[in-house]
Amino acid sequence: MRGVGVGGLSGVVAAAVVLLAAGCSSGGGSKAEAAGAGAPSPTVAITPAGDSTSSSAGAPGSAPSGSGSPSSSAAPGSSSSAKPSATPGSKLVSVSGGTPSSGGASPSLPLKGLVVMPPSGVKWDYQIGGAYTPPAGVGIVSRDRSAAPAPGLYNICYVNAFQAQPDATDWWRANHPDLLLKTAAGAPVIDENWNEQLLDVSTDAKRAALAKIVGGWFDDCRAKGFQAVEPDNLDSYSRSQGLLTADQDAAMATELARAAHAAGLAVAQKNTTEFLPRAKTIGFDFAVTEQCGDYDECGKYAAVYGSKVVDVEYDDKGFSAACRAYAGRIAIVRRDLDVSAAGGSSYVDKSC
Template identity: 55%
Template sequence: MATLLRHLISGVGAASVALAGSLALATPGEAAPTAASVVPPPANATFDYQIGEAYRLPTGVTVVSRDRTDAPAPGAYNICYVNAFQTQPEEKGAPLAEGTIGWWRKNQPGLLLKDARGREVVDEEWDEVLLDTSTAAKRSALAGIVGGWITGCATSGFKAIEPDNIDSYQRSKKLLSKTDAIAYLQLLVSRAHAAGLAIAQKNTTELGSAGKTAGLDFAIAEECGAEDECGYYTRVYGDRVIDIEYEDKDGGREGFATACAAIGARTSVVLRDEDVTAPGSRSYVYKAC
C-alpha cells in the first residue's frame, strides 16, 4: 500500500537529466564516503511518518520520514521519501515539477513504461505511470535521474532513503520483473551509499532476502500487522524495521495492536491516518508503541 498524499517532486532541475547513466561516487576533489559512514536508523526508536506534510515532531520522536521536497527535522534522524519506481501526479494549477508525469513526458518519455500498443502503463490506484526498468540502459538512465534526487537528500541533511513502489513490477502487465526491480535497486543502493545514506526496502515481501543481498540496510513496511507480514521483515532485517499501520474503516487499530504485540518491543511501530495529515486536521492520527 502506498500512502495517499505525496508532495510533488521538485528540485534538482533539468540538469539531472544529464546525469542519466552516471554513477559517480564522489564529486571531484571529494572522497567517497566509506561503508562505516552509512548508518541506518536506530532500532526501536520512536518514529513518525510525515510524507504527507511536515510538522513539528511529537514529543519523544527521534526518527522521521519526510518527502524529499521538505526540510529535515532538526535534531532527528531523517529519512528521505523518494518515489523511485513511478511518476508523481500533477497538482492542478501548479508549475511543472520534476518527477511528475508531465515532467517525464516532456523530458524523458522513453523512460515511461508502455505496452505493445504504445500506451503508458498506469498504477490505477494512485494514477501514477510506471517507470521502465526493463533494460540495463534504461535502469542506468533512471538511476542517473533518481540518483540526483538521492544526492539532493544527502545535501539537505537526510540520513537515509525510502524508495517507494519497488513492487511496481507487479502492476506492469508482466512487462517488468522482480529481477528488473532488484537490478535497478542495486544502482540506487550504490548512489545512496556513495552519498553516505542508508537505504530501505519499502514493502514488497516478494523480494525475499534479495533486498538485503542487494545492499538495502533496513525496512519500512506499511500495514505488516494488518497483512500478517511483520515476521518476514524481521527475519530479513532483524530489529531494523519500521512499520506504519493506518487508521481506517478496515480496522487499522487491530493491525496496530497486532504489530505492537508481534514486533513492537524491538522495532518501531506507529499508527497514522491514511492521508498522513498534520496535527490540526480532523483526520490526524498518531500513536506509537
C-alpha cells in the same frame, strides 16, 4: 505506498577514530523501546571505493520532487556538502558493492563516505504527506524529499523511485518519455490506485538512466541533511501488466542502493516481502514497511533486519496486531491513510 492506500580519506578515518575512541558497540541488538529517548545511536557503515573521491549520480536540469511540484535542480555533486552525523555507541561495518558485511573497515582502503544506520529502541513518525513537529520521544522521521529534515533526529528521505508522481508526469513526458512504461500500442501503464505512471526499468540502459536521475535526488537528500532514503514502489512489476519482472525491479533497486551508498545514505527496502531473500544482495540496510501488522508480515522483516524495521499502520486492527507482537522490537506508528500533517481533520498519530 501500498495499493490499498522514501572530504577526503583523512577526514573520514578521523571520524572513525573518534567513534571508536568513544567506545563503539553494536547498535542493532536493542529490544526495548525507549519512549522519550535522547539522541539516536545509529550504526555507521564505511564504504570502500575504488578511489577516495565521491562519485556524483546527479542529473542536471529540473526534476520532480517526491510528492510536490518539480524541483528546480537535481543538484549534481551536492552530496559532499553535508555529512550525516553519528553518535558514540555506533558500530562500524564495511559496505562493498552495495552489500553490508560485519566487521570494521580496513583503514588501508580508500573510504567513500559514512552511512548512518537508523537507531533502535526509539519511536518513529511517518510524515510523507506533510512535515510537522514530531511528537515527543520520536527519534526517526520519514519525510518527502521536497521537505527539510527534522532537526536533531534520524531522517529518512521518501523518494518515489519506480513510478511518476501524478504532478510530475508532464515533466517525465517532456524530458524522458522513453523512461515511462508503455504498452505495445503506446498507452501509458498506470498504477490506478495512485494515478502514477510506471517507470520503465526493463533494460540495463534504462535502469542506468533512471539511476542517474534518482541518484541526483538522493544527492539532494544528502545535501539537505537526511541520513537515509526510502525508494518507493519497489513492487512496480506487479502493476506492470506483465511488462516488467521482479528481477528487473531488483536490478533497479541494486542500482539505487549503490547510488544511495555513494551519496552517503542508508537505503531502505520498502515493503515487498518477496524481495527479502535477496535484500542483502541488493544492498538494503533496513526496512520501511506499511501494514506489516495487517498483513502478518512484521516477523518476516524482523527475521532479516532485526530491530532495523520501521512500520506504519493505517488502521487500528493492524496497529493492535503489530504492537501486540512486536512493540519494543521494531518501531511502529499508527497514521491516517493520507499521512496528513498535524492539525488536519483526518490526522492520526500514535505509537506503541
